[in-house]
Amino acid sequence: MAIASAGGCQAPAPPPPVLGRPTPPTTTAPTEAAAPATGPIDAATLFPLQPRSGMMRIMEGPQAGKLLPFELEQADDHWVLTLQGRQRVYLRQDPQGGLVIFREDDLTEQVQVEYDPALPMLPARVTVGSVNEGQARMVVRHLVSGAPRDQGTCHYRVQILKTTQVDVPAGTYPAYIVYAVRDIRLALAQATVVIETAYAPGVGQVAEIVHQQTRALGLVGGTSIQRVELAR
Numbered sequence: 001m002a003i004a005s006a007g008g009c010q011a012p013a014p015p016p017p018v019l020g021r022p023t024p025p026t027t028t029a030p031t032e033a034a035a036p037a038t039g040p041i042d043a044a045t046l047f048p049l050q051p052r053s054g055m056m057r058i059m060e061g062p063q064a065g066k067l068l069p070f071e072l073e074q075a076d077d078h079w080v081l082t083l084q085g086r087q088r089v090y091l092r093q094d095p096q097g098g099l100v101i102f103r104e105d106d107l108t109e110q111v112q113v114e115y116d117p118a119l120p121m122l123p124a125r126v127t128v129g130s131v132n133e134g135q136a137r138m139v140v141r142h143l144v145s146g147a148p149r150d151q152g153t154c155h156y157r158v159q160i161l162k163t164t165q166v167d168v169p170a171g172t173y174p175a176y177i178v179y180a181v182r183d184i185r186l187a188l189a190q191a192t193v194v195i196e197t198a199y200a201p202g203v204g205q206v207a208e209i210v211h212q213q214t215r216a217l218g219l220v221g222g223t224s225i226q227r228v229e230l231a232r
Helices: none
Strands: 052-060 067-075 078-083 087-093 099-106 111-122 131-142 148-168 171-186 189-200 204-216 222-230
Touching: 111 148, 131 171, 148 189, 148 204, 171 204
Parallel strands: none
Antiparallel strands: 052 067, 052 222, 067 078, 078 087, 087 099, 099 111, 111 131, 131 148, 148 171, 171 189, 189 204, 204 222
């Protein structure tokens, strides 16, 4: 899960997805448990809304190798997923049973981002090949004071790419790969953020790669990448 709070420039083209094992030739017999079926699966099964905690390891990006505790906890009518020292993601179920993100906090930059309407995270019924596309209004605020810092729009496209096996430090998981692109246009900056996430049924998020290309208006842009994987 990622926050594009400081602005940036649109990427020439989204990077190709990389999570999961390459598809073996059809003549090769599988040696391990197959990936999950490509049929629909409930969002609540793919990302269970129940309190849990664990550790993620930074595999690529600043502080690679570092372990980060995470925790999912309920707060009134929503849930908060916290990656210690990095971010908080506020999510809830929509009326159909899908999961949506209505706020993200960047704990390193000390900003919060609110989305209206909320951004889709997972549809109620997750089916390979499905696409959800739309636009939301964004408001960026200082995390402590709540003072507005910027505002604009976020055009999003969320695609359920495939099912595959994903190898992470905690083990091997059958997973659904979700590929999300956010094209962000703020008053003072622009950004393109690409988020590729692997969700394992009954477990939740087991791996995520975030590419971000940024440029404050009138300034030279930059590119960042971070990959985290479930460690335990």
